[in-house]
Amino acid sequence: MEEVKQQTISLPRLGEPAPAFEAVTTHGVLKLDDFKGSWLVLFSHPADFTPVCTTEFIAFAEIYPELQKRGVELLGLSVDSVSSHIAWVRNVEEKTGVKIPFPIIADLNKEVSLAYGMIHPGQSKTETVRCVFIIDDKQVIRTILYYPLTTGRNMDEILRIIDALQTTDANGVATPANWRPGDMVVVPPPNTQEGAEERLKKGYECVDWYLCKKKL
């Protein structure tokens, strides 16, 4: 009986260091380390010169100034060549007037795609799906989003997640469903009965001892 070799690929998980890489991009050879100190949105797209990806690149370019205000860099990726990436971003600028200001990895050997689990054979054996990795300034993975090939990403949600994560880091709080900057935040629940009783006296807006909100 023929031996079947199974390769187990360990996918990145939240709270773990982002896999290191050195990759050829449209802005030269970049390493993950080059982004240390900044937050990074690393995202993959299936292929250059495809319609949904083009709408996404325009949308990513449009939120780039907002990302920069939050100390976030953008880095795209697909398994196309640098020449293809350059031709595509030039075409996008020529046809739509939108300049793509961020680098794009040319992951021809799929090294980065495989390290980040961006190829889902059930969707495509050759293209990366629409992944978003939000990596913090210490190069820890804080959010992973996967979208199917047919669904373009929601830029508002990416910004909202970054705002929520940065608010959590700065204030030691959590954020409720559909939270937006300026909304009340969730105070971490108490661990003791004494803490639960004290919690109710602190002037927070409480549904009960385990669900209290406050203004920042």
Next chain:
Amino acid sequence: MACISPDGKPTESGTKMLRALKSGLGSAGEIAQSTGLPLFRVRSGLRELLQAGLANQKNDKYEITDEGTKLLK
């Protein structure tokens, strides 16, 4: 290469970085601030300049070499 063209001449961003080095700015952060280039681009560009012999590194500071200075002329 983002900082050096195939003909060996510095690109626009390479020239900006070499000028910053020539004016005495030493760290990647200082160069990014003075040139307006993103820090990740400066870090990557400095690697290229080092490999091409156009800059030297001492700890976390960089300086332009004679060869780098010649390219600016």
